[in-house]
Amino acid sequence: MGQRRTAAVSVIAAGLALAACGSGPALHAAPVVPPPSGTAPSPALTAQTLDQIDAQIDAVHTALTQATADLNDPKPDS
């Protein structure tokens, strides 16, 4: 069962990577290619995928921080 779960996680990771990049095919069409028997899961890819999502959220946070500064500490306009 461990290998089957490994395959499932690999598919998720591949889909995550494609979606996070925003340039891949539709996720439901992501290639379902199980790793060769005995191949270990790809923790680097999984971590990378989560990192990519973190980057997306960080971009929102950064823009929101700028907007918050605009609102909380505007230059004198009147």
Add this chain to the structure above:
Amino acid sequence: MTRRRPHHRVVVDALGAVLVAVALGGAVPAAASASTASTTSAPTSSLPSTSAPSAPSAPLCTAAVVVRVQQLVDSELAERVTQLQALITRVNAATTLPPQDKSTLLADLTQTELPGIEGLETTVHGATTCLELRQDAHAMVFDYRVYLVMTPQTDLVIANDDAIHAEGVLSHLETAVSAAIGRDRSRGGDPTAAQGALTDYQDDVTAAQALTSGQAATVLAPTPADYPASRTVFMQARANLTSAVRDLHEARNDLARIIGYLT
């Protein structure tokens, strides 16, 4: 753009007072700003004592004062040009802005705000009276609202569209995650915990989407003439975005849990 409110008149009168007071080193009473009969004649030591009772402030707006106020307003205009250029740069660099939002922002910034402020620079350079400068300063603040409307408006739209993009990425993953859970189950696994985490994930993404959907249009609606009411719109948008970011973080953590369960 040209709508005025009574209290704005008070504010701009105060601005005029400040401008003149600053130009004179802070020693001039507020009434000095009310000059309506400004003179560009060279200052003389007898001006204060010879001023007419009907126009007490006019003698204070000497040619030297005009020059100093002119420099002050010009400096304020230059700072606004710099700020507008920074905003234009941020809009052009924002990769998640939908074309319609980018078009709206750039139209406001490059076709109304920037040429308007640059036009005022030309006007100020040619001004010869305190009254003219006061009118220019009024237009600079009230007609364009670079700092209080255009700046937060631009950055909030960018932030909102960043959030919508992130929500799209996470939303598109739901199908793949759900399929992976299904495969795990069909192969004899027990993905109950993963399924629960997926439900949380979907709820968090949906909550974030509800907070940001349509909000860009709401934020784009206010014009400079809508200040200070615009601030209420912007503060609500910021609150919604803060909550949306929280939901996105939670969805990301749900996803990490799912991956952990299936590993």
